Amino acid sequence: xxxxxxxxxxxxxxxxxxxxxxxxxxxxxxxxxxxxxxxxxxxxxxxxxxxxxxxxxxxxxxxxxxxxxxxxxxxxxxxxx
Numbered sequence: 001x002x003x004x005x006x007x008x009x010x011x012x013x014x015x016x017x018x019x020x021x022x023x024x025x026x027x028x029x030x031x032x033x034x035x036x037x038x039x040x041x042x043x044x045x046x047x048x049x050x051x052x053x054x055x056x057x058x059x060x061x062x063x064x065x066x067x068x069x070x071x072x073x074x075x076x077x078x079x080x081x
Contacts, residue, residue, distance in 0.1 A: 013020045053059035 013023055050059060
């Protein structure tokens with residue numbers, strides 16, 4: 001796979017007359033903003049899943065409450081119905 005030499009981005013930015021320091025600051029801040037966007041996306045997906053499951057009567061409030069109170073310890077399910 002082709003690897004660009006170090007400084008290739010900076011040389012390209014300078015050749016277009018762009019401020020290199022500003023670009024690197026923006027890229028550094030974007031890493032943190034990307035983490036925040038990902039967190040919001042994951043929370044939204046979990047919430048949507050719970051809403052859809054509840055609307056289809058597939059969400060079990062008792063199991064969810066037990067999971068929350070037991071801090072993640074899964075209850076033993078009885079699969080023989």
